[in-house]
Amino acid sequence: VNELELLASLRDEVPPPASARIERTVMTAIRAGEANAPGGTRRVGRAGRGVPLRPALAGTLAVAVGAAAFAGVELSRSSSAPAAGPGPARTVPAGPVPASTVPAGPGPASTGPTSTGPASPDAWSGKPTAAWPASPSYGRASTAAQLVDFVTRVAAAAPGRAPKPREWIAVKTEFADSSRGSGGYIFGPADERKISLRWYRGDQCAIASVPSVPSSLPPGRTVTGKLTIDRTYAGPGCGSGITLGGWKSVSYSYLSSLPTDPAALESALLAGDPPGGLIPTRADAIFDAIYALLTAGEPQGVVVPPKLQAALYRVLQQLPGVHFEAAADLAGRTGLGFWMVREGYLRQEIVIDPVTYAYMGYEDVAIKDHTMAGTDGTRYVKKGHVMGWEALLGSAIVSRPGQLP
Amino acid sequence: VRADDQRTAAPAGSRVLTQAPGADGDAAVLRDSMADPERFAILVRRHAPAIQRYVTRRIGAEAAEDVVAETFLVAFRQRAAYADDGRDSLPWLYGIATRLVHRHWRSEASQLRLLARTGADPVTEPFTDRVDAAVSAGSAKARLAGALARLPASQRDALLLLVWAELSYDQIAVATGVPMGTIQSRISRARQRLRKQLADLNPATTS
Numbered sequence: 216v217n218e219l220e221l222l223a224s225l226r227d228e229v230p231p232p233a234s235a236r237i238e239r240t241v242m243t244a245i246r247a248g249e250a251n252a253p254g255g256t257r258r259v260g261r262a263g264r265g266v267p268l269r270p271a272l273a274g275t276l277a278v279a280v281g282a283a284a285f286a287g288v289e290l291s292r293s294s295s296a297p298a299a300g301p302g303p304a305r306t307v308p309a310g311p312v313p314a315s316t317v318p319a320g321p322g323p324a325s326t327g328p329t330s331t332g333p334a335s336p337d338a339w340s341g342k343p344t345a346a347w348p349a350s351p352s353y354g355r356a357s358t359a360a361q362l363v364d365f366v367t368r369v370a371a372a373a374p375g376r377a378p379k380p381r382e383w384i385a386v387k388t389e390f391a392d393s394s395r396g397s398g399g400y401i402f403g404p405a406d407e408r409k410i411s412l413r414w415y416r417g418d419q420c421a422i423a424s425v426p427s428v429p430s431s432l433p434p435g436r437t438v439t440g441k442l443t444i445d446r447t448y449a450g451p452g453c454g455s456g457i458t459l460g461g462w463k464s465v466s467y468s469y470l471s472s473l474p475t476d477p478a479a480l481e482s483a484l485l486a487g488d489p490p491g492g493l494i495p496t497r498a499d500a501i502f503d504a505i506y507a508l509l510t511a512g513e514p515q516g517v518v519v520p521p522k523l524q525a526a527l528y529r530v531l532q533q534l535p536g537v538h539f540e541a542a543a544d545l546a547g548r549t550g551l552g553f554w555m556v557r558e559g560y561l562r563q564e565i566v567i568d569p570v571t572y573a574y575m576g577y578e579d580v581a582i583k584d585h586t587m588a589g590t591d592g593t594r595y596v597k598k599g600h601v602m603g604w605e606a607l608l609g610s611a612i613v614s615r616p617g618q619l620p
Numbered sequence: 621v622r623a624d625d626q627r628t629a630a631p632a633g634s635r636v637l638t639q640a641p642g643a644d645g646d647a648a649v650l651r652d653s654m655a656d657p658e659r660f661a662i663l664v665r666r667h668a669p670a671i672q673r674y675v676t677r678r679i680g681a682e683a684a685e686d687v688v689a690e691t692f693l694v695a696f697r698q699r700a701a702y703a704d705d706g707r708d709s710l711p712w713l714y715g716i717a718t719r720l721v722h723r724h725w726r727s728e729a730s731q732l733r734l735l736a737r738t739g740a741d742p743v744t745e746p747f748t749d750r751v752d753a754a755v756s757a758g759s760a761k762a763r764l765a766g767a768l769a770r771l772p773a774s775q776r777d778a779l780l781l782l783v784w785a786e787l788s789y790d791q792i793a794v795a796t797g798v799p800m801g802t803i804q805s806r807i808s809r810a811r812q813r814l815r816k817q818l819a820d821l822n823p824a825t826t827s
Contacts (some may be wrong), residue, residue, distance in 0.1 A: 218764070218811055218814040218815050218818055219782075219783055221760055221761065221764055221818070222764060222768075222779070222780075222783045222814070223783050223784075223786075224679040225677075225761055225765065225768075226741065226743055226744050226762060227675050227749050228744045228748050229673055229681075229743065229744060229747055230673070230675065230747055231669045231670075231673050232669055232672045232673060232681075233669070234667075235691055236685075237664060237668040237672060237685070237692070238664045238665055238668060239690050240660055240685075240689045241660075241661075241664050241668075241692040241693060241696070242658070242660070242661050244689070244694070245657050245660060245692055245696055246657070394658070423740050431689070433686060493758050499818070561783070603750065
């Protein structure tokens with residue numbers, strides 16, 4: 216054996232890797248404009264987005280990451296349940312669109328100041344993709360019955376507390392977007408992954424945010440950008456009359472007052488949004504309310520009392536048409552899924568953490584071709600299309616907006 | 621860090637591209653990607669596996685992932701300047717990756733030294749059973765790793781582009797931007813060093 220043959224056999228065990236992940240990382244960065252460092256070619260536009268977007272948060276921000284500036288345009292699903300599609304408005308509040316919001320611009324060039332110096336009062340820096348402290352584990356649940364049993368016992372032992380009006384709830388989510396845009400649902404292939412950091416004031420009447428970043432950003436990477444605080448924001452718990460679909464109120468005091476007995480709780484949920492229209496059955500209406508609180512409420516800083524959370528899982532476990540399975544969330548974490556098929560075509564899944572029993576994420580997938588006729592036109596959805604996908608990576612009560620746990 | 625591989629299968633229709641890859645040469649893809657950046661994905665899909673395997677063999681899977689992604693981002697930025705000589709872009713990409721690997725110079729050398737000293741290889745460990753992975757300390761492979769660790773960067777680059785990336789001498793010249801005569805002498809000197817190192821262990825291996 217000569218030295219070249221020996222060298223050829225050294226580390227020959229390393230297999231040819233699958234390139235899908237690299238491709239996703241690279242193309243996400245290219246679409247975000249991150250590839251265009253100073254001296255680069257030109258900015259990558261988001262050409263082809265012919266549909267107006269509805270950013271839930273200010274898209275006015277740009278952020279400097281190392282030498283490369285890119286803009287994060289926040290595309291939350293706002294509060295409208297994708298099940299409703301572009302159809303008639305539900306009782307959910309419209310997505311918060313502060314006056315300062317600029318419609319989702321095509322790229323960094325249109326998004327105003329590219330970075331703020333450290334002296335700016337709004338300057339923010341942090342590591343958006345770094346992991347937060349782990350939540351305590353109470354043992355792994357693998358069946359729905361175990362989950363309900365464990366979460367009920369934990370809720371009795373650790374009752375939780377309401378956030379104070381001037382405290383802030385830091386929320387980190389990873390969500391899927393499409394290079395073809397989104398708004399109400401993801402229009403094209405779910406080919407983009409972003410991390411969003413937001414802070415909701417305890418009274419739900421103010422929101423702070425920093426630009427979203429690609430989830431491929433290494434966890435050690437520090438991002439500097441602008442923290443935008445919008446005090447005109449009215450979240451689902453701010454004031455009377457503002458709430459979430461299916462709920463009379465989502466204030467901590469109201470949520471704490473709800474009965475934990477499943478039958479009584481179901482009746483209370485039906486009072487918020489009775490069956491009718493797109494929610495034909497009692498089970499649909501109940502699932503809708505739970506789905507809204509977990510998938511739209513929690514990521515918007517609504518704090519759910521542990522006892523109610525446990526009772527909601529118990530309702531899901533017993534609800535006709537709801538299935539249970541081992542599932543995974545957008546971030547690749549394994550979880551426990553409750554899913555139901557809505558309107559005959561849309562499979563909506565709620566994913567629960569099997570060891571902390573916290574809400575972890577949701578996924579909406581069309582299980583057959585579907586045509587949606589709405590006031591803004593007719594849309595066609597193909598079987599297998601992912602219409603909504605988000606993971607709640609963490610939420611924690613902190614004392615200042617911009618602060619990470 | 622998220623483990624992407626544990627994700628559920630990508631939903632149907634998630635492919636970005638509709639054009640058949642292979643219909644176009646790299647130069648055409650790069651040219652088209654000036655107007656339509658999405659076309660660049662073809663190049664990534666075509667060459668990422670080879671680049672990633674090469675980089676992984678040098679610095680390990682974890683560090684390789686960032687280097688490979690950055691390789692393609694650098695390539696994307698430089699694509700306007702890519703010389704269209706009708707050949708594939710692999711040597712150019714290997715060259716970018718090789719320069720980025722230099723950031724991990726210390727860890728590359730220390731992993732090789734660890735392999736030389738203990739027979740345990742942090743680079744192959746994730747891909748093999750523990751038993752299979754064991755190279756006995758003092759074996760020819762372990763000695764070779766030690767010798768690689770001591771090679772000057774320019775010689776190690778040239779040698780590994782030849783043997784691991786399987787580039788020809790003139791492709792290595794393209795990749796590294798160094799004249800071919802220099803490449804030839806670097807590889808020749810590197811081979812002498814390795815032979816000497818292996819001969820010290822066991823004269824029989826030098827043949």
